[in-house]
Amino acid sequence: MAITSSTTNGGGRPQLAATSRRLGERAIIGALALAAVISVLVTVGIVVALLIPSVEFFSEIPFAEFFGTSEWAPLFEPPAFGVPPLIVGTLSTTFWACLVALPLGLGTAIYLSEYARPRVRSTVKPVLEVLAGIPTVVLGYFALTVLTPFLRALGWQVEIFNAFSAGVIIGILLLPTVTSLSEDAMTAVPSSLREGSFGLGANRFQVSTRVVVPAAISGIIASFVLAISRAIGETTIVLLAAGQLARVSFWPGESVMTMTAFIAGTGSGDVPTGSIEYKTIFAVGLTLFVLTFILNIISIRMVRRFREIYE
Amino acid sequence: MDPTSETPPAAPSSPVATGGGLATLSVEDRPAADALPLDQREVVFDCEGVGVRYDGKRALRDVDLRIHANAVTALIGPSGCGKSTFIRCLNRMNDLIPGASVDGAVAYHGENLYHPQVDPIEVRKRIGMVFQKPNPFPKSIYDNVAFGPRVLGMKDQLDDRVEQALRRAVLWDEVKDRLKEGALGLSGGQQQRLCIARALAVEPDVILMDEPCSALDPISTSAIEDLMLSLTNEYTVVIVTHNMQQAARVADMTAFFSVDQGETGARCGVLVEVDRTDKIFTNPAHERTEAYVTGRFG
Numbered sequence: 001m002a003i004t005s006s007t008t009n010g011g012g013r014p015q016l017a018a019t020s021r022r023l024g025e026r027a028i029i030g031a032l033a034l035a036a037v038i039s040v041l042v043t044v045g046i047v048v049a050l051l052i053p054s055v056e057f058f059s060e061i062p063f064a065e066f067f068g069t070s071e072w073a074p075l076f077e078p079p080a081f082g083v084p085p086l087i088v089g090t091l092s093t094t095f096w097a098c099l100v101a102l103p104l105g106l107g108t109a110i111y112l113s114e115y116a117r118p119r120v121r122s123t124v125k126p127v128l129e130v131l132a133g134i135p136t137v138v139l140g141y142f143a144l145t146v147l148t149p150f151l152r153a154l155g156w157q158v159e160i161f162n163a164f165s166a167g168v169i170i171g172i173l174l175l176p177t178v179t180s181l182s183e184d185a186m187t188a189v190p191s192s193l194r195e196g197s198f199g200l201g202a203n204r205f206q207v208s209t210r211v212v213v214p215a216a217i218s219g220i221i222a223s224f225v226l227a228i229s230r231a232i233g234e235t236t237i238v239l240l241a242a243g244q245l246a247r248v249s250f251w252p253g254e255s256v257m258t259m260t261a262f263i264a265g266t267g268s269g270d271v272p273t274g275s276i277e278y279k280t281i282f283a284v285g286l287t288l289f290v291l292t293f294i295l296n297i298i299s300i301r302m303v304r305r306f307r308e309i310y311e
Numbered sequence: 312m313d314p315t316s317e318t319p320p321a322a323p324s325s326p327v328a329t330g331g332g333l334a335t336l337s338v339e340d341r342p343a344a345d346a347l348p349l350d351q352r353e354v355v356f357d358c359e360g361v362g363v364r365y366d367g368k369r370a371l372r373d374v375d376l377r378i379h380a381n382a383v384t385a386l387i388g389p390s391g392c393g394k395s396t397f398i399r400c401l402n403r404m405n406d407l408i409p410g411a412s413v414d415g416a417v418a419y420h421g422e423n424l425y426h427p428q429v430d431p432i433e434v435r436k437r438i439g440m441v442f443q444k445p446n447p448f449p450k451s452i453y454d455n456v457a458f459g460p461r462v463l464g465m466k467d468q469l470d471d472r473v474e475q476a477l478r479r480a481v482l483w484d485e486v487k488d489r490l491k492e493g494a495l496g497l498s499g500g501q502q503q504r505l506c507i508a509r510a511l512a513v514e515p516d517v518i519l520m521d522e523p524c525s526a527l528d529p530i531s532t533s534a535i536e537d538l539m540l541s542l543t544n545e546y547t548v549v550i551v552t553h554n555m556q557q558a559a560r561v562a563d564m565t566a567f568f569s570v571d572q573g574e575t576g577a578r579c580g581v582l583v584e585v586d587r588t589d590k591i592f593t594n595p596a597h598e599r600t601e602a603y604v605t606g607r608f609g
Contacts, residue, residue, distance in 0.1 A: 117409070118409065190446070192442060192444060192446040193446055193448060193449075194407075195404065195407065195440075195442060195446070196442060196446040196447075196448065196506070196509075197448070197458065197462075198404070198407060198435060199402065199404065199435055199439060199440035199442070199510070200435065200436075200439065200458060200459035200462065200463075200509065200510065200513060201432050201433075201435040201436035201459065201462065201463055201513060202432075202458075202459075202462040203432050203462075206462045210458070210461075210462065211448055211458075214448075214449070214450070215448070215449050
């Protein structure tokens with residue numbers, strides 16, 4: 001008590017009180033909180049904007065018809081609203097994209113992280129990043145005017161618009177994403193683990209596949225998830241190269257319509273606002289959103305499970 | 312084809328068998344299987360003029376050193392004296408560092424370790440290594456020990472092999488009920504013993520230990536020192552340590568490394584002297600060694 005009274009300086013204000021009121025710091029906290037609130041609000045806003053026309057759509061077209069019938073012709077007379085052809089189209093192009101991007105991307109990442117000399121790495125990485133910078137519209141025309149004719153020249157009678165060309169080129173588009181994120185994850189694996197396994201007489205391939213990849217698995221899966229989500233959402237390439245023919249077909253040489261191609265194609269047409277055709281766009285958009293969302297949740301779960309095992 | 316396969320790793324007990332009756336001046340009072348004096352035992356490593364450069368900069372030069380079988384050889388010295396660099400020459404770990412180059416000659420059981428036809432993977436099968444920081448793989452305890460046998464194709468009776476290795480590393484009783492659990496859940500000392508078990512599981516000839524106790528508490532340290540002493544019955548052990556008491560406790564031979572400052576100011580590690588541990592600590596031949604072991608320097 002005596003100490004307290006002797007050290008306070010007259011006015012009763014403790015010497016350790018803040019000299020200024022730190023307005024600047026509060027302003028910064030406010031600005032940061034505002035940024036967080038805005039991004040949450042925008043997300044909520046998008047979902048609401050997607051939900052309202054979709055709810056109106058489903059009050060006219062029952063769920064059973066939308067998901068249970070397999071003819072898609074909303075702009076025709078009489079219209080048909082069976083979404084499965086679009087889902088099949090999306091899954092088909094996504095499948096080919098993943099078949100290209102995941103193994104090739106992981107292989108490239110292993111090579112760059114575990115095998116390549118620093119000089120090779122510093123050449124290959126920028127080249128891959130250039131690939132990421134090519135506009136998708138260019139890639140779409142590449143699929144249509146180079147890859148498809150090439151497939152035909154090889155003797156495979158694919159349709160002019162086909163799921164395979166579009167999917168493969170989406171895979172090329174995603175290659176830098178998978179490579180870069182997976183390589184980061186592998187480079188982050190401590191070199192003590194590599195030394196430990198080399199010290200036991202493992203060769204480089206065994207070190208890569210049995211130690212580094214398992215230790216980096218959560219980052220690798222995260223890169224896969226991002227790639228798959230982007231393949232599902234990719235629009236321009238499928239619009240240009242996969243066609244506009246909605247049908248339930250997994251055959252790679254045939255033309256398919258994806259959900260994104262329908263949205264972009266119809267949205268750029270002249271459907272009147274408020275009409276059922278207009279609401280169709282939102283119903284398909286919501287389906288796309290839910291599909292991507294479920295996929296993300298599954299993969300986050302997977303990453304967590306692997307994490308528990310490995311870290 | 313492979314030169315290392317011409318000479319199978321010598322049975323570590325052979326000098327004992329031949330010299331059992333010649334109980335001359337035993338340097339240690341352990342009832343170990345080694346009645347021969349150190350300098351008459353088989354030479355495992357014979358190093359002549361060994362040096363290392365990183366990106367052309369010399370880190371170590373002119374090391375002449377013999378390492379004998381069934382003994383613990385300690386490498387001591389101040390930071391930057393090249394003792395870790397040297398131990399990594401013995402199983403070609405320096406190959407993994409870009410820009411590192413080794414000169415001089417390292418003979419392992421009489422065979423040039425750096426012969427162009429020698430496969431570093433064959434070398435590391437026989438010469439195991441334990442590192443400064445425990446580095447168990449983020450896998451189960453069992454999978455950690457089984458890793459070496461699996462990559463080397465020694466897959467028969469894997470369970471027995473894992474158990475034997477864990478028993479020799481004095482870890483079995485602590486982990487036998489949780490072999491499938493993650494190795495990262497073990498304490499630091501247990502992790503380091505796991506790394507030793509992992510190295511033993513491939514039945515090497517030599518175990519190199521690079522400051523194996525520097526990240527551990529005194530109790531774990533003492534457990535690992537006991538373990539090292541028991542290993543010399545079957546293995547040759549080389550240990551790098553910055554802890555002189557540890558060298559005095561476990562080592563039969565001690566090599567003292569120090570740093571030379573060249574005319575250009577470049578620092579470079581050198582071997583000052585190597586001798587029996589009791590001689591290094593009580594009656595060293597060099598002044599620099601004496602200054603270091605009495606704590607006046609380094």
